[in-house]
Amino acid sequence: xxxENYTKGVFIFSGEKKVxxxxxxxxxxxxxxxxGIQPLAIFMGRVTLVYERFTKDNKIGFAFPLILTFDPSxxxxxxxxxxxxxxxxxxxxxxxxxxxxxxxxxxxxxxSKFFIGPRIRYGTDMFAEGIEAYTIQTQFGWKYGxxxxxxxxxxxxxxxxxxxxxxxxxxxxxxxxxxxxFSINYRLGAKW
Numbered sequence: 201x202x203x204e205n206y207t208k209g210v211f212i213f214s215g216e217k218k219v220x221x222x223x224x225x226x227x228x229x230x231x232x233x234x235x236g237i238q239p240l241a242i243f244m245g246r247v248t249l250v251y252e253r254f255t256k257d258n259k260i261g262f263a264f265p266l267i268l269t270f271d272p273s274x275x276x277x278x279x280x281x282x283x284x285x286x287x288x289x290x291x292x293x294x295x296x297x298x299x300x301x302x303x304x305x306x307x308x309x310x311x312s313k314f315f316i317g318p319r320i321r322y323g324t325d326m327f328a329e330g331i332e333a334y335t336i337q338t339q340f341g342w343k344y345g346x347x348x349x350x351x352x353x354x355x356x357x358x359x360x361x362x363x364x365x366x367x368x369x370x371x372x373x374x375x376x377x378x379x380x381x382f383s384i385n386y387r388l389g390a391k392w
Contacts, residue, residue, distance in 0.1 A: 230256060234352050236389020245272040245327030250387055252303075258347065261315070263301035269326040270294045291330055297323025301339065310347050316340040319358050319383075331373060332366040335381050345391070354387040 203211045232255075238248040247270075252263040271291040299321035305313040322334040341356025362381040367373045 230254075230258060231347070231350070231391035232256070232258075234261075234389050234391045236352065236354070236387040238385055238387050240386050241267075243272065245270045245325075246297075248387075250389070252301075252389075259305050261301075261303040261305065263303060265297075265299055265301070265321075267297040267321075267323065268294055269297055269324065271326045273327075291326050293326065295324035295326050295330070297321055297325065299323075303339075303343075305343060311344065313343045314340070315343055315356075319360070329373070330368045331364055333362050333364045335362045335383075336360050337381060337383060339383070339385075341385070350390045350392065352389050352391050354385065354389075356383075356385045356387075358383040358385070 203213070205211070232253060234252040234254070236250045236252070238246070238250070241248050247268040248265055249267075250263055250265040252261045254261045270293070273290050299319065301319045302317040303315040304317050305315045307313045317339060319337040319339045320334070324330060324332045337358035337360030339356045339358035341354060343352065343354050345352035359380075359382050361378050363378045364373060364375050367375045
């Protein structure tokens with residue numbers, strides 16, 4: 201308060217100076233790396249390991265899967281239903297499939313995010329009678345897990361095309377053809 205009297209005297213009155221502390225905002229810990237497995241894919245002859253790298257804002261993820269394929273018939277389960285001479289021949293050995301996914305994460309909830317993006321795969325699928333092919337799909341799904349916790353889960357569905365490059369199945373599946381393709385994936389992993 202500032203007061204000036206008739207003799208030009210100036211008086212200043214003030215209360216105690218208040219110290220206002222600024223609130224400290226904690227920057228959330230951003231875990232940008234994740235590694236996961238697809239446990240249900242084993243029944244389709246696939247052992248899958250996926251590495252995913254997130255951007256700083258966790259809105260885009262680049263996933264790199266490496267898939268070891270084998271023919272599970274006779275190893276995990278044995279079907280004696282078809283005893284005819286036309287029954288498919290079971291393959292021995294393993295092969296590989298690799299690819300890349302780009303996941304665009306949207307939504308306001310921190311614990312679950314919807315995502316959509318392209319998915320590309322190339323390799324030889326031993327369960328599908330040793331077919332060499334590549335697929336291009338659009339996948340969408342959900343990512344579950346608290347941002348500050350290590351656990352993470354993905355559930356996704358993909359639709360697109362598969363282009364067969366070579367097929368040892370002969371006339372059953374024609375090479376150099378494109379077919380509709382879909383996928384269902386569940387991934388369980390950890391972030392750091």
